[in-house]
Each structure stands twice: as structure tokens, then as C-alpha cells.
Amino acid sequence: MANLFEIQDLSVTFRKDHQTIHAVDHVSFNIPKGQTVGVVGESGSGKTTTGRAIANIGPITAGTVRYNGTDITSFSRAQVRDFRSKVQMVFQDPFAALNPRQKVGAIISEGLENFHIATGQQRQARVEALLEEVGLPATSLNRFPHEFSGGQRQRIGIARALAVQPQFLVLDEPISALDVSIQAQIVNLLHDIQQRQQLTYLFIAHDLSMVRHISDQVIVMYQGRVMESGPTDLVYQHPLHPYTQALLSAVPHADPHFEHQKQIQYYHQQEATGRLIEREPAHFVLTAS
């Protein structure tokens, strides 16, 4: 299957208080067209920085991000503009991401105006179709974001992202702020839309259970590095890295020093499968998020 993105040795560093933060540290993976790659890891592991670099809205310190084979840092102005419409982001907090003073119709049609997609009457029809696509009544366009529930607001955020007919969505913790009962609805919606529109997703979450049902591949990050990656079922059923095992076991505070036996077993499994990217098992402490 062709890759929409190829990420190779991506590193992003920040300077803060005279210190260098290695937010993303030599990360490599591919995003095949039409698939979902889940990126999981606790807070501060570099997920958002990775997503922003791929979407070309965050810095890249070293390494390459290729989109349809072209390095995104070598784009011409026309390519940047095309990429801006093809790649959209959906954020964790739908309320913060929506302008409270704008009606839903204006929020969704902003991208249509920016990219000169549809005019006048056509634009209204397109907004109504987008609302329908995300399961909201067409009359929603005359209402303000605060009149909607959290789940409905995330639907509006998704409709806004879809307005410019993207190929790829970076979904940055899109369900983390929602009630558990609503989370599955939004995941199902995203899955249905992906099938209908043949979209490709990067789905960022701190919790493995959230990405399980939608991801084809999973990348587990810790302190900017990929600890483990592979097909979702394999990673869930046979997690090799102790960090993944700890994330899966849902223990909020893991023992920072693994047992010796577990470490040996981990090395043997790594040799047998060649699946892990990370060579040295870093010591870790899981923090409650």
C-alpha cells in the first residue's frame, strides 16, 4: 500500500530556560494511505509535537517528513497552499478551538472562503451537507458553539476540518475531553467518515484503549522516542516493551525499575521478532494524566 507520509529520523528540539528539550527524538514511521496510525504515550511524550511537524505547522529540527514522496520543507508556495487544505487538524478541546462569537455556519464555512470552495447559495448547501455528515441538524448553522454539548462541539470541529475536502486528519486527542459514553460515538463517526471519504488519520491519544478500535498501526512514544510500534492487534495482544505493558495494564503509577527477569524476556522477544525500534529499554515512570 502506498504511503501518504514517510517520517524519517524526525527530531524536534526546543530551548527553554537555557536547556534543550528533545521533544521528538529520531522518530521514524510511515502512514499508509487510507489507514489510521495511532500515536499513544503519556503527557509530554512528544505526540502533539510529532503531529504538528507532520501537519507542517510545527518545527522540524532534523529528519524528513515526506508527503506523497515530497519533503514538506521543500514545498513551493503553491504546494504549501495545497497541503494546507489537504491536511487538517482536530483538537482535544472543541470549545477552545471554536470561536464563541461566530455562529456554527460561519465557523464551518471559513475554510470554504479561504480556499474559494463554493460561493453564496452553494456554500450554505455545503455547510448543511457537512453538518449532516457529522450527524447534526442543518439548523445548527444558526446557533453558537455554547449552545451545544461537548460531543456536538467536537462534531462541529470535525465538520470544519472536513469542509476543505482534506485527505488527512491529525486528530489530537479528539475524544479525551468527552464523557466516556460519548467517546465511542465520536470514534465511530470518525471511522464512518474515513470509510466514506477514504481519509487517512493520525490519531493521537494518551490512552491505548481509545485508539484500539480505529488504528491499523500503533506507535508508542515515551520521552520523544518510539518505544514500540506495529499492527494494532499485535501490539495489544503481545506488547513487548515494558512501557507498553504498563500503559495497557492501566496502572497509573508503575514501578520505575523493572524486574530483571522481565527485561531479559523483553530482549529475547525483541531479537525474535525484530519489531521494536527502541534498542535500550529506558527506565520509566508512568504518571496519571
Ligand SMILES: Nc1ncnc2c1ncn2[C@@H]1O[C@H](COP(=O)(O)OP(=O)(O)OP(=O)(O)O)[C@@H](O)[C@H]1O
Ligand atoms: N513550544 C514549545 N516550547 C518549549 N517546549 C515545548 C514546546 N512544545 C512542546 N514542548 C515540550 O516538548 C515535550 C513534548 O510535548 P508534546 O506536547 O509534544 O507532548 P504530548 O505527548 O503531546 O503531551 P500532551 O498529551 O500533554 O499534549 C514536552 O516536554 C513539552 O513541554
